[in-house]
Amino acid sequence: MSSKGPLACPRCAKTYPLDERFCPECGMPLTYAGRGEQEPITDAQERARKIKPQYTDGELVRVAGGRNQAEAELIQGMLLEEGIPSILRRTRGFDVPDFLAAGPRDVMVPEAGYEPARRLLLDAEMGPEESAGEDGIPGIGSPARLLTWVLVGLAGAAVLVWLLYQATA
Numbered sequence: 001m002s003s004k005g006p007l008a009c010p011r012c013a014k015t016y017p018l019d020e021r022f023c024p025e026c027g028m029p030l031t032y033a034g035r036g037e038q039e040p041i042t043d044a045q046e047r048a049r050k051i052k053p054q055y056t057d058g059e060l061v062r063v064a065g066g067r068n069q070a071e072a073e074l075i076q077g078m079l080l081e082e083g084i085p086s087i088l089r090r091t092r093g094f095d096v097p098d099f100l101a102a103g104p105r106d107v108m109v110p111e112a113g114y115e116p117a118r119r120l121l122l123d124a125e126m127g128p129e130e131s132a133g134e135d136g137i138p139g140i141g142s143p144a145r146l147l148t149w150v151l152v153g154l155a156g157a158a159v160l161v162w163l164l165y166q167a168t169a
């Protein structure tokens, strides 16, 4: 007992002194050993144990933006599933009172997590560049629009046939 440190690895169950932040064996963030199994794991601990240490280095850089707090939190959750830690910042130039959930947010990640985060979000079509025109007119590729053009084409052909018929009759 005396050789044990106050921190424990949640995966290996080995204990370490306070100067370790991550398990040297498996890289899991260390938690306080004294807490015991009965103690419920908090959301913060649950998040901490998902974070991969290789994504925690470097300055914070903006990887994506949410149009509001909820959207930014959605992005944050997706990143966390991949082990990438992130924080949210109110986008500059949009000064609204803090208690309002409105207003765009920047999603910031450590430099080490930027590339994987960017790839993940591109796969999910959520940034870094927001796709334009999502509220715009649907393109010709949308089924309803395509059907309209087909019908217009058929109507035009029918008129042409009728005109030709009139001309030759």
Ligand SMILES: [Zn+2]
Pocket (backbone or CB within 6 Å): 009, 010, 011, 012, 013, 023, 024, 025, 026, 027, 028
């Ligand atoms: Zn471990």
